[in-house]
Amino acid sequence: MNTMALGIRRGLIEQNSILRDRKELGTNIAGLVMYLMLILWIGRNPAGGGVDMTGFMTVGFVAFTVFSAGVMTLPMLIAADREEGALLRLRMLPRGVPVYITGRTVSLTLHIAVHSALMLAIGGAIGGVALPSSLYGWATLIWVLGLGALSVIPLGAMIGVMLPTAKAAAAAVGLPTMLLMIASGVMIPMTMMPAPVQWIAQIFPLYWQGHGLRAAFFDSPGGELHKTWELGTAAMVMGAWAAAGMVLAPWLLRRVTRK
Amino acid sequence: MDTVISVRGLRMSYGERQVLRGLDLDLRRGETVALLGPNGAGKTTTIEILQGLRTRAAGDVEVLGEDPARGADAWRARLGTVLQDWHDHPRWQVRTLLDHVAAHYPAPWDTDELLRTLGLEGHATARVRELSGGQRRRLDVGLGIVGRPELLFLDEPTTGFDPEARREFHELIESLDITILLTTHDLAEAERLADRVAVLLDGRIAIFGTPKEVAAAVQAPSLVRWRDGCERTDDPSGLAWRLHQRYGGPVPELEIRRPTLEESYLNLVERSAA
Numbered sequence: 001m002n003t004m005a006l007g008i009r010r011g012l013i014e015q016n017s018i019l020r021d022r023k024e025l026g027t028n029i030a031g032l033v034m035y036l037m038l039i040l041w042i043g044r045n046p047a048g049g050g051v052d053m054t055g056f057m058t059v060g061f062v063a064f065t066v067f068s069a070g071v072m073t074l075p076m077l078i079a080a081d082r083e084e085g086a087l088l089r090l091r092m093l094p095r096g097v098p099v100y101i102t103g104r105t106v107s108l109t110l111h112i113a114v115h116s117a118l119m120l121a122i123g124g125a126i127g128g129v130a131l132p133s134s135l136y137g138w139a140t141l142i143w144v145l146g147l148g149a150l151s152v153i154p155l156g157a158m159i160g161v162m163l164p165t166a167k168a169a170a171a172a173v174g175l176p177t178m179l180l181m182i183a184s185g186v187m188i189p190m191t192m193m194p195a196p197v198q199w200i201a202q203i204f205p206l207y208w209q210g211h212g213l214r215a216a217f218f219d220s221p222g223g224e225l226h227k228t229w230e231l232g233t234a235a236m237v238m239g240a241w242a243a244a245g246m247v248l249a250p251w252l253l254r255r256v257t258r259k
Numbered sequence: 260m261d262t263v264i265s266v267r268g269l270r271m272s273y274g275e276r277q278v279l280r281g282l283d284l285d286l287r288r289g290e291t292v293a294l295l296g297p298n299g300a301g302k303t304t305t306i307e308i309l310q311g312l313r314t315r316a317a318g319d320v321e322v323l324g325e326d327p328a329r330g331a332d333a334w335r336a337r338l339g340t341v342l343q344d345w346h347d348h349p350r351w352q353v354r355t356l357l358d359h360v361a362a363h364y365p366a367p368w369d370t371d372e373l374l375r376t377l378g379l380e381g382h383a384t385a386r387v388r389e390l391s392g393g394q395r396r397r398l399d400v401g402l403g404i405v406g407r408p409e410l411l412f413l414d415e416p417t418t419g420f421d422p423e424a425r426r427e428f429h430e431l432i433e434s435l436d437i438t439i440l441l442t443t444h445d446l447a448e449a450e451r452l453a454d455r456v457a458v459l460l461d462g463r464i465a466i467f468g469t470p471k472e473v474a475a476a477v478q479a480p481s482l483v484r485w486r487d488g489c490e491r492t493d494d495p496s497g498l499a500w501r502l503h504q505r506y507g508g509p510v511p512e513l514e515i516r517r518p519t520l521e522e523s524y525l526n527l528v529e530r531s532a533a
Contacts, residue, residue, distance in 0.1 A: 001362050010359060017350040017386075086347035089402070092310060092340050093363045094332035 003095050007102020014107040028115070035061050035119060036126070038187075043127050047189050048223025051214075054127030058119055059217050060186030063210040065115045066145060067180075069108055070152025071159065072173050077104065078160025079169040105153075112149065129217075137216045144212030144234070151205040151238040154245025161256045186210040190225045198225060205241045208234040261288050262321075263410050263438045264309060269318035271304055278304050280462035282318070286410075291432075291439040293449035296459030297528055302442040305459070306412050309440070310340065323410060336364050339408030339437075341399050343415045349388035353379060353398060356387060357405055364406030377401045377431070393424030400431060413441040417448060446521035458524060460531045470520045479518035479526040486511040 001009070018024045035057070043054035081087045081100075090096035123129035132138050163169040181187060183197050184206040190198060201207045211224065212234040221229045264286035271279040278301040286292050296302050307313040308320060311327035320327055325334050348356050354370060361367035374380045377397045382390060390398060396416065403411060413432070417425045425448070432439070432452055443449050449456055450470045457467040466473055481495040485502060492498045495515045502510045518526070 006359075006362055009362075013351065013355055013359065017352075017355075021350050081347070084347040084349065085342070085345040088342070089345065089347055089360075091312065092335070092338070093360065094336040094406075095363055099363070 003098050004102060006095070007099045008106050010099055010103030011106025011110065014103055015110045018107070018111075031115075032118060032122070036122060039123065039127050048191060049218060049220040051218050051220075051223055052127070054123060055129045055218065056189065056214075056223070057187060058123030058127065058129045059213045060210055061119050062116045063148070063186045063206065063213050064181055065119070066112055066148045066209055067152055067206045068177055069112050069115075070149060070156040072156075072170075072177050073111060074104070074108055074153060074156035075160035075163060075169040075173060076166045077107075078157060079163050080166040082161070083165050108153065109149075112145075116145075132216050140212065140231070141216035144209065144216060144238075147235065147238045147242060148205060148209040148212070151209075151241035151245070154249035155241065158245070158249050158252050161253055180204055180206050184210060185225070189223060191223070202237070205238045208237045212238075262286070263288050263323060264440065265319070265321045266305075266309075267319040269305070269308065269320060270316045271301070271308065271313075272316055278462055279315075279318075282459070282463055284457060284464060284467070286438055286440060288409075288438055289436070290454040291441060291452055293453035293456045294440060294442045294459060295444075295446070295449060295456060295524060296442075300459045301462055302459055303414060306414055306440065306442065310338065310412060311335070336406055337409045339403040339406060339411040341396075341403040341411070341413050341416055343418055345395075345399055346388075349386070351387050352384050353387060353390070354383040356398075357401060360402050361405045366407055368405050368407060370405075373401050373405060376434070378427070391424075393420060393427060396420070396424065396428060397431065400428070404435065404437075409437060411435070411437055411439045413439060413443075415443055416441070417443070417445060446519070446524055450520045456520065458527055460528065465527060465531065474518050474520060474523040477518075477523040477527050479523045481518060482516040484512075484514045484516070 038057055039054045045053045047053050047056035090100040132141055159173060163172055183201045215229045215231055221227055262285055266282055266284040269279050269282040294302050308315045309322050309327055311330040314328060323337050357370050374383055379397060417428055429451055455468060456470050456473050458465045466476055478493055480491040480493050483490050483492055483495050483498050490498060
């Protein structure tokens with residue numbers, strides 16, 4: 001079997017065995033239940049720009065799914081793979097390293113796709129959240145999701161190889177991720193935040209991920225911080241994170257794995 | 260072509276600390292060699308260099324005719340490894356994991372046949388984390404040999420085993436007809452599995468031979484025990500003769516115990532530390 005096919009198969013098996021894991025399934029369902037309760041509770045409130053909180057939070061949860069898959073799920077998976085010995089085993093197999101990287105990319109992409117689809121389906125069924133109606137909206141959705149993932153995956157890989165255990169990874173990234181979730185305008189509209197928080201949040205890719213996705217789903221930028229769609233800035237900030245990560249991650253990986 | 264591993268003058272240091280200082284080692288095709296030595300003697304470092312996971316400071320190393328530092332996938336496919344303390348792929352099913360690892364190799368074992376050989380045919384659909392310690396180690400051996408390697412590395416394979424799991428493991432290893440380099444702290448295990456034993460002390464191979472040759476070369480004392488006493492001596496026959504004369508006949512409850520590999524080994528380590 002060629003390397004790419006073997007890597008894809010590895011990713012499918014990984015994701016399948018995570019989905020069948022009771023603990024993992026519990027965590028995933030708990031996240032969806034939290035989302036469901038929030039939209040039932042405050043979903044009818046306006047979020048600005050003619051969008052209600054259901055639509056706002058559905059898109060926000062999708063943005064946060066991409067972000068947390070990169071900076072939380074991925075480091076914990078990598079740290080666990082190292083702690084348990086999977087990384088060492090793969091290093092000793094012929095073609096093991098490219099198969100591992102392909103497999104992780106496939107499993108993470110599936111994780112993001114399944115979660116996003118579930119939340120969009122729930123939001124659509126309960127809160128009437130509509131998918132993008134134009135080709136332009138779909139194009140925006142796809143590049144924002146792709147670039148958003150690229151901006152956090154190398155970062156997450158770096159966190160994963162630096163932290164010794166999955167527990168340490170969860171402890172180190174859990175709190176900062178939650179703070180960014182609150183501060184980045186994906187759950188609570190950014191206009192309600194104090195100015196210093198707004199400035200800090202705009203440095204990180206999560207704010208721009210959310211902004212770009214809202215541009216794909218909603219027509220009016222009336223609820224946005226600057227009352228206009230800033231897709232150029234979104235592309236630049238997420239692109240800068242992606243570029244920095246893709247330069248630094250291979251360098252750091254070589255340093256950490258060299259013996 | 261009959262030499263599988265050839266090492267000449269291997270050197271390695273971590274910072275100021277010299278771990279290996281001129282190590283020589285040869286493995287012939289088909290033999291099992293046990294690498295013994297105290298903790299920190301450099302056993303794991305040696306194996307990691309032979310596997311191409313670690314870069315050596317100096318020396319000539321050939322494994323299956325190639326320099327491990329430049330070993331490509333085709334070379335790696337001819338090696339197998341079983342390390343201590345693997346807990347990987349806990350959520351995967353046993354058969355799925357064996358199939359997946361097998362797919363990395365050009366001519367792997369048939370999975371069903373391997374499961375039978377490992378005695379795991381009843382656990383094919385179990386999740387890996389549900390296996391007992393002994394079953395998990397047998398799976399590790401399976402993952403190490405699934406690619407039909409010519410050379411197998413076993414790093415302290417039975418640490419933490421109960422006696423039954425240890426015996427099952429030994430029987431499995433003895434049934435394999437390949438070249439094996441084994442590190443262990445269990446001297447009885449080395450004596451049972453190994454054709455030859457190499458003792459690593461102070462970064463060199465202090466002695467290399469069959470367990471009997473090692474015992475003879477080290478000349479650890481034999482233990483002579485009888486009803487009224489007990490003595491360690493390098494000349495048990497002479498002592499027995501003197502006792503015979505002293506008692507004026509058969510020595511009551513006479514017992515002479517030749518040194519085991521363990522005693523020879525400990526003797527050697529103590530001497531080197533002195």
